[in-house]
Amino acid sequence: MVSPTAPALQGRTKTRRACGEAAAAAQARRRRRRGAGEAGQAGPDMGPLLRAARAWRPPGLPPPRRRRSTFNVAVVGGGLVGLASARELVLRHPSLTFALLEKEKELACHQSGHNSGVIHSGIYYTPGSLKAKLCVQGAALCYEYCDQKGIPYKQCGKLIVAVEQEEIPRLKALYERGLQNNVRDLRLISAKEIQAKEPFCRGLMALDSPYTGIVNYRHVALSYAEDFQKAGGTVLTDFEVTNMEMAKESPPESTEGLKHPVVVRNSKGEEVYCQHIVTCSGLYSDRLSQISGCSPEPRIVPFRGDYLVLKPEKCYMVKGNIYPVPDPRFPFLGVHFTPRMDGSVWLGPNAVLAFKREGYKLFDFSPKDFGDAVLYSGLWKLVSRNLSSGINEMYRACFLSAQVKQLQKFIPEVTINDILRGPSGVRAQALDNEGNLVDDFVFDGGTGDIGSRILHVRNAPSPAATSSLAIAKMIAKEVEERFGL
Numbered sequence: 001m002v003s004p005t006a007p008a009l010q011g012r013t014k015t016r017r018a019c020g021e022a023a024a025a026a027q028a029r030r031r032r033r034r035g036a037g038e039a040g041q042a043g044p045d046m047g048p049l050l051r052a053a054r055a056w057r058p059p060g061l062p063p064p065r066r067r068r069s070t071f072n073v074a075v076v077g078g079g080l081v082g083l084a085s086a087r088e089l090v091l092r093h094p095s096l097t098f099a100l101l102e103k104e105k106e107l108a109c110h111q112s113g114h115n116s117g118v119i120h121s122g123i124y125y126t127p128g129s130l131k132a133k134l135c136v137q138g139a140a141l142c143y144e145y146c147d148q149k150g151i152p153y154k155q156c157g158k159l160i161v162a163v164e165q166e167e168i169p170r171l172k173a174l175y176e177r178g179l180q181n182n183v184r185d186l187r188l189i190s191a192k193e194i195q196a197k198e199p200f201c202r203g204l205m206a207l208d209s210p211y212t213g214i215v216n217y218r219h220v221a222l223s224y225a226e227d228f229q230k231a232g233g234t235v236l237t238d239f240e241v242t243n244m245e246m247a248k249e250s251p252p253e254s255t256e257g258l259k260h261p262v263v264v265r266n267s268k269g270e271e272v273y274c275q276h277i278v279t280c281s282g283l284y285s286d287r288l289s290q291i292s293g294c295s296p297e298p299r300i301v302p303f304r305g306d307y308l309v310l311k312p313e314k315c316y317m318v319k320g321n322i323y324p325v326p327d328p329r330f331p332f333l334g335v336h337f338t339p340r341m342d343g344s345v346w347l348g349p350n351a352v353l354a355f356k357r358e359g360y361k362l363f364d365f366s367p368k369d370f371g372d373a374v375l376y377s378g379l380w381k382l383v384s385r386n387l388s389s390g391i392n393e394m395y396r397a398c399f400l401s402a403q404v405k406q407l408q409k410f411i412p413e414v415t416i417n418d419i420l421r422g423p424s425g426v427r428a429q430a431l432d433n434e435g436n437l438v439d440d441f442v443f444d445g446g447t448g449d450i451g452s453r454i455l456h457v458r459n460a461p462s463p464a465a466t467s468s469l470a471i472a473k474m475i476a477k478e479v480e481e482r483f484g485l
């Protein structure tokens with residue numbers, strides 16, 4: 001009698017060989033690129049660091065272990081949240097095996113590499129919410145981590161500035177909220193004090209948060225990756241997860257039956273086997289949830305944020321972060337002035353609905369992303385409630401003069417001749433089917449064979465970069481409790 005498992009085992013052996021060949025080819029491609037001096041997708045300042053990460057070897061340690069295709073836990077998504085979580089898990093459980101699966105050839109390519117770079121202090125968030133708790137903890141952990149690793153940051157502070165009389169009650173309410181959230185060193189300051197701190201900024205009153213800082217989050221993400229690999233974790237880039245299912249039988253090398261019963265497949269048909277999965281897939285978190293048989297709700301709506309940059313000779317006008325009093329109807333913080341670690345100053349970002357989840361240009365379009373969005377009733381409810389503000393944002397995105405008008409409320413000296421168009425980022429914002437933007441971080445799993453082995457990070461918008469180390473601790477605890485690690 002022919003064993004029913006035999007063809008499946010042969011198939012899998014073939015896939016493993018294909019996987020090895022693909023890895024070798026990728027390595028050769030990487031070697032060629034390194035030889036040609038290509039900086040990959042990193043900005044010019046990060047190119048050398050990314051190349052170092054690709055070629056990374058732990059100093060003084062033996063060569064890394066052979067790539068394994070079975071792991072105790074696979075973490076999907078090589079942004080700050082996935083990397084911090086993978087790092088935390090391997091540090092807590094050095095005897096277990098962990099993989100980090102990332103669809104791009106580099107890490108931190110999306111939100112984690114396209115953001116304002118602000119270490120938020122925790123002012124805005126509803127007291128008692130995960131955002132409030134994890135941002136305050138996360139900011140402290142972020143500074144401590146950067147100190148330990150020698151990652152440069154600047155604690156340059158932030159002013160939230162009221163420019164209209166009607167904004168003052170909201171500013172005072174923000175101050176109270178910040179105090180409730182235990183934000184350090186907050187105080188309300190007068191117009192005169194605003195000018196002492198930011199000589200070019202005008203305002204009636206401001207909330208001063210000296211604890212706020214800036215950092216290059218891509219640098220932080222690569223450092224998390226280095227820690228993860230040094231502790232024995234495996235990073236598989238160019239691995240786009242397209243399918244997860246229960247294995248029909250164990251992989252050929254397993255001697256312990258169904259020890260790694262979940263098969264995670266990528267777009268090339270390569271497989272890894274694992275016991276548990278954590279997804280931290282940002283703009284695709286709803287799709288990953290759906291793939292695993294868990295709920296597609298809440299859906300992700302991509303909001304693009306375009307930045308302008310001050311011309312270098314005008315950067316002297318901004319010392320620290322300058323933010324508006326946020327509009328309580330929206331989860332975004334409003335167009336702000338943000339100094340960067342390289343000495344430049346970014347202005348923005350705005351918030352316009354994007355027609356492509358990873359579309360960084362005004363006219364980027366994906367039929368699938370667009371189709372998914374327009375067929376979702378939640379989006380129509382959101383649009384109908386916010387039509388005029390949405391059109392205004394679109395208008396400002398197209399016409400620089402309209403954006404400059406906004407900025408002049410804070411720094412009247414800024415003119416259209418002082419600015420250039422800058423980069424963009426796309427925010428992964430969860431939306432429920434009633435058209436409500438989901439405000440807090442959301443983590444959930446599912447039921448059934450696979451669902452009960454998965455933890456999904458469903459909504460991790462700003463300030464998840466600041467909070468990433470605190471989110472990671474929470475995820476690790478949740479993984480330990482759910483999966484009995």
Ligand SMILES: Cc1cc2nc3c(=O)[nH]c(=O)nc-3n(C[C@H](O)[C@H](O)[C@H](O)COP(=O)(O)OP(=O)(O)OC[C@H]3O[C@@H](n4cnc5c(N)ncnc54)[C@H](O)[C@@H]3O)c2cc1C
Pocket residue numbers: 076077078079080081082083101102103104107108109110111112113114115116117118119120239240241242280281282283284288305349424425426427428460461462463464465466467
């Ligand atoms: C414009 C902008 C400004 C912001 N400013 C700040 C700020 O100043 N301070 C702050 O704290 N936060 C800020 N944020 C928020 C912060 O950047 C994000 O909350 C954080 O980076 C989220 O990290 P993440 O790992 O969840 O997502 P991401 O960084 O998007 O990572 C998700 C990863 O999953 C991968 N992935 C997706 N699908 C798959 C798949 N099928 N298989 C394998 N891999 C997959 C993606 O390629 C990606 O690398 C900002 C965000 C934006 C967009």
